[in-house]
Amino acid sequence: MSERFRILIAKPGLDGHDRGAKVIARALRDAGMEVIYAGLRQTPEMIVEAALQEDVDGVGLSILSGAHMTLIPRVVHGLREAGLEHVKLFVGGIIPDEDVPALEALGVSGIFGPGASTEVITEFVRQRLAGS
Amino acid sequence: MELATQALGGNRYALARLISLVEDDGAEARAALTALYPRTGQAHIVGVTGAPGTGKSTLVNQLAQSLRERDQTVGIVAVDPSSPFTGGAMLGDRVRMRDLAGDPGVFIRSMATRGNLGGLARATRDVVKVLDAVGFAVVLVETVGAGQSEVEIARTAHTTVVVEAPGLGDEMQALKAGLMEIADVLVVNKADRPGAANTARALEMVLDRSAPRPNLSSGDGETRQLWEPPILQTVALDGSGVPQVLDAVAAHREHLRASGLWSELERERVREELLSLLQQELLRRTVARVGEEQVQAWTAQIAARQVDVYTAVHEILGE
Structure with missing residues (x-):
């Protein structure tokens, strides 16, 4: 039997469009994962706290607001401070190409923009969570 | 066991890890539950x-x-x-x-x-x-x-x-x-x-x-x-x-x-838990003793109407 992955899906910041986050959450559920859906308007601190309490293997953030270069580093540092450096971080939303290297350097495992298919995303997430 | 000690000391991540272990079951989880039970x-x-x-x-x-x-x-x-x-x-x-x-x-x-x-x-x-x-x-x-x-x-x-x-x-x-x-x-x-x-x-x-x-009426x-x-x-x-x-x-x-219902309900709860664990464990042991092949052989016979399920259970238990 394969391991049962747990993943937190959250929307940090203030933009209120959670359709994408819900679509991904559902796709990951259908891929057999236990998805903890935290929903809208999460602060980085709330996300780290939920990741800790739920003992997740991964965190998926949906950001459409353009605040990713502010929010993601705070989540990354928060996870590290909480002793959760093993938790894989995925980001979806509107992320300009020029920001990608910086985010990858921070340790973000996967970045997905508009048009990425749910099949590609779930397979990628599954492989990363399985440690490859 | 270390996780249990850390969780008792207020380490919230240890608590989260411990809960995951318990969810997934296994020897480590059972040992932790044994240690925590008196508390x-x-x-x-x-x-x-x-x-x-x-x-x-x-x-x-x-x-x-x-x-x-x-x-x-x-x-x-x-x-x-x-x-x-x-x-x-x-x-x-x-x-x-x-x-x-x-x-x-x-x-x-x-x-x-x-x-x-x-x-x-x-x-x-x-x-x-x-x-x-x-x-x-x-x-x-x-x-x-x-x-x-x-x-x-x-x-x-x-x-x-x-x-x-x-x-x-x-x-x-x-x-x-x-x-x-x-x-x-x-x-x-x-x-x-x-x-x-x-x-x-x-x-x-x-x-x-x-x-x-009915479940609360005193006997x-x-x-x-x-x-x-x-x-x-x-x-x-x-x-x-x-x-x-x-x-x-x-x-x-x-x-x-x-x-006095608090302790009465507690006993009821514990009894039910005990019996349900016994049931699981006895089933596991019986299947292990008889062997999966035997279970399949009995299944085939019952499905073919050569023997009924009650007789099969008696035979399997050696009665």
């Missing part, structure tokens, strides 16, 4: 159940805030269903509990049922034990959105809160056996909506007929003051009526203590 039995375990969409999570969010105002620490276990097809689950109860973020006196854990019926996960009871052992004063257990027979919570919690909402069905629904019978406190949530008073009245009528509750012929489940109205979105629910929950705890 359990302190928390007031409160179940919150009801049909999907009645507002259980929102009410749990409010109950936890009120408990914090009363200086009580709160552990929350929120159960949602696993898909029977993929094993995946969408655990969405935290969405309603954002007010509790950042409070070190609260710990929220979402659990998937992982194939268990009855409204809880198989490991829920053990996860509650862990939260109890590390010192949470109250453990709130939110069940999956329950239909009529998801009543396992009554065997896990000291006090069961059943949440209803206006417009979900007439008196006939409430008259059916099951959920209504396990209520120690009945809440009509969304009381700002039309029909709330009617729903409360229908419940009132039904409760008169369902008392006394020794003693007469005991019976607990009458109060029917309370709340608007969980803004918190109206929530302190009254908490008062009723506390009063029920006092009732259990004063009447």
Whole structure:
């Protein structure tokens, strides 16, 4: 039997469009994962706290607001401070190409923009969570 | 064992890891539960159940805030269903509990049922034990959105809160056996909506007929003051009526203590747990002793009508 992955899906910041986050959450559920859906308007601190309490293997953030270069580093540092450096971080939303290297350097495992298919995303997430 | 020690010392990540271990079962989890068991039995375990969409999570969010105002620490276990097809689950109860973020006196854990019926996960009871052992004063257990027979919570919690909402069905629904019978406190949530008073009245009528509750009748012929489940109205979105629910929950705890039912229910619970574990273990051992091939051979014979299932069981057990 394969391991049962747990993943937190959250929307940090203030933009209120959670359709994408819900679509991904559902796709990951259908891929057999236990998805903890935290929903809208999460602060980085709330996300780290939920990741800790739920003992997740991964965190998926949906950001459409353009605040990713502010929010993601705070989540990354928060996870590290909480002793959760093993938790894989995925980001979806509107992320300009020029920001990608910086985010990858921070340790973000996967970045997905508009048009990425749910099949590609779930397979990628599954492989990363399985440690490859 | 180290995790248990760290969790007892207040390390929240150790607590989270420990809960995962217990969820996945295994030797390490059992050893930890053995070590923690003497420390359990302190928390007031409160179940919150009801049909999907009645507002259980929102009410749990409010109950936890009120408990914090009363200086009580709160552990929350929120159960949602696993898909029977993929094993995946969408655990969405935290969405309603954002007010509790950042409070070190609260710990929220979402659990998937992982194939268990009855409204809880198989490991829920053990996860509650862990939260109890590390010192949470109250453990709130939110069940999956329950239909009529998801009543396992009554065997896990000291006090069961059943949440209803206006417009979900007439008196006939409430008259059916099951959920209504396990209520120690009945809440009509969304009381700002039309029909709330009617729903409360229908419940009132039904409760008169369902008392006394058979599982609480004492066998020794003693007469005991019976607990009458109060029917309370709340608007969980803004918190109206929530302190009254908490008062009723506390009063029920006092009732259990004063009447001696607390320890009686505890024994009932332990007995049931013991028998169910014995059942699992004996089944496992019997199948291991007989061997899977034999089980398949018996299965084939029974399916071919060469032998009936009762005879097969007797033969397998060597009787």
